[in-house]
Amino acid sequence: MRLSRSFLPTLKENPAEAQIVSHRLMLRAGLIRQTASGIYAWLPAGLRVLRNISQIVREEQDRINAQEVLMPTLQSADLWRRSGRYDAYGPEMLRIQDRHKRELLYGPTNEEMITDLFGQSVKSYKDMPQTLYHIQWKFRDEVRPRFGVMRGREFLMKDAYSFDVDYTSAVASYRRMMLAYLRTFQRLGVQAVPMRADTGPIGGDLSHEFLILAPTGESGVFYDAALEEQDWLDTPVDTESNDALEAFFNRVTAPYAATDEMHDTQAWEAVPEDRRREGRGVEVGHIFYFGTKYTQAMGVTVSGPDGAPLHPEMGSYGIGVSRLAGAIIEASHDENGIIWPDSVAPFRAAILNLKMGDAQCDALCEELYAAAPEYFLYDDRPERAGVKFADADLMGHPWQIVVGPRGAKEGIVELKRRATGERSEVSVQDALTRVLQSDDGERAPTNGQK
């Protein structure tokens, strides 16, 4: 994208309304604009981030054979009456009347709808297990929306729902999803730690939150350093084998990890002191097994192996996609701006032309840009070098390719890595090779998309 022709409005000043760093930086870097309280428009660079995150989430869901659907944003109140939640849900639910005075609501989550869709179509245990997910906008009418997209009212979420014939199979679905989440967050370039969460009346140990470590996080977290050392992309797990899934689950859950709410001082003191990690975290995902709660309430059954009807066992699994855009910035920034992980960055590199109008600089920049226009933001504005450097740091491109008149004569550019500040003088070809090959190492072809 050529910056001179782009809608990428950066701000020099910190917006007064933004209290936390990700909100400030998302406004300043031109990623989002607020259109109403807790409601945001995503500008071109922000939308690229949102889509990169969505795509990684999607690929890892597809990888465990979860199937993508798309449920609507508006739901009928009647559906929620069947589960008993219409009256139970508080003022966070946005209730709506249509022109015929029928009651609708803007979906805050989709357990009822997916249970109904499943029940309409699946009649036999033979067509199970199934895990369905969608990535869709939701609405929760927060009393005091704040922190930008971290606690917005209209937000993008991936929510998945599993349907199994029995508890053993449901546990396997849960564990597969846990693996998918660990891989997803690792590919997003952030450290996310799974923490045991409250299971309420359901009981058991099948509820985990995933928290990204960030100094501004809303929860205190305590965990064993062993959890930092795992490479889930390099850990093959046979997701068709219950034994392999159990071994995996035990490896994840054996080390101590808890938010302040669930913290157990005695267990904590059993962790060797040099392995104790304390910090703060932002919740970006939650997986939860809840058995037959909805299939019973809504009267959904399938015929079981013995011919008798049974209520499928369910779990639900959320990732806050729009929240992640903010959470990643909370975890990865410095005083000059955002530091995007390679896999999430709106552009892989900025090309900074320090002397627009200089024949050699212009030619070299055009040559670079033409090599991969979809990956590059070409700063072709008639601005001073200082402005271009500052904007590139603010926007957080993983790489900057700096083209000045002295180097251009010899076909040399300066390559800067945003995360480390490391700079080197390299040939055009070397710059292209390094920028285009840096990746999260797991960019599989999109499953199912042509």
Next chain:
Amino acid sequence: MRLSRSFLPTLKENPAEAQIVSHRLMLRAGLIRQTASGIYAWLPAGLRVLRNISQIVREEQDRINAQEVLMPTLQSADLWRRSGRYDAYGPEMLRIQDRHKRELLYGPTNEEMITDLFGQSVKSYKDMPQTLYHIQWKFRDEVRPRFGVMRGREFLMKDAYSFDVDYTSAVASYRRMMLAYLRTFQRLGVQAVPMRADTGPIGGDLSHEFLILAPTGESGVFYDAALEEQDWLDTPVDTESNDALEAFFNRVTAPYAATDEMHDTQAWEAVPEDRRREGRGVEVGHIFYFGTKYTQAMGVTVSGPDGAPLHPEMGSYGIGVSRLAGAIIEASHDENGIIWPDSVAPFRAAILNLKMGDAQCDALCEELYAAAPEYFLYDDRPERAGVKFADADLMGHPWQIVVGPRGAKEGIVELKRRATGERSEVSVQDALTRVLQSDDGERAPTNGQK
């Protein structure tokens, strides 16, 4: 995708509520399910169609340098008060109150919001022209929603908005968009004819609807056969040259074309008889120039070349993305089911294993499937051949690869082209080559996506 593990529920019977063929076929082929009046969930195959359409729309928007953003579904009533449309808009607007009694609405369109976003960020004529678009769900509270996704209440639309400093530049933006639309519809595999539409109080000739020809269309259409003969993918137009854009526009608009509303009998009779085409059409797009209507009403200006403030000239440009899924079926089906164009089909081919459990059939099918699992739907259900043939015809895959025990012994499969019914016996390698190379010829790498 393996059919035995997929959520692709087909129906044998015609659903009683569906009055038109696309609605019937979308329900029967397991593409959608209704969740409330005029509101649908998209099941896995339907979502693939929706995404294929969106992606072609996106690529052609990006090609003319339109920039993608994503505006929220909910808007503040105050924004619409600034343009005067909050009170003027009828009961189709879904009005909502949040917990603080603030008035919101579910956006039926986005002129106000985009004008406001543009005005916040663009201050000078030097940063223009700009064309911004998004692909987002919208809501119009139809009195009697019907015809499935063809007239739903919650629907997916691409809407673009152009901002120019003067009329000449606005006309160029309009013509670029017309080209993008002609290319888009051609890539979608349908014949869409641009028809002059009413410009209301704006006047001039810059309003065109695009209608897909289908016997069930809502409007009568009359046009010169010359419009069928154009290949817009093979027609290079220099979109930076106003002269080239004018020549292009004249070529499109010279031949007679009108809906029954705008029909002019006298002009019609001037068309040579053998070139007169009459039929019916479904509106799938509309482009419209409306000048400074919103920038004036909302007080948005930029500084012009002479330093004085000016109101940018605007146009808006819509494509009904979810409606297109239905419209394409209206235009392309037979008594057995859907006939998907290659570019839109959820799967490029179905692999029909006629004898599950036969070692050679199974091995051959697995070999085919492994070659491109993202393109194939492998029918591995323990069903009779007749059921598999009927479902494949119903779902409308462009190709069927039929694997039976006799051929499998010699590595031979039957390849059937859905659109023509043509069948041939070919080797596995030939089948793969033919299926994987058939394409709409214009599947550019996604612009801006990694």
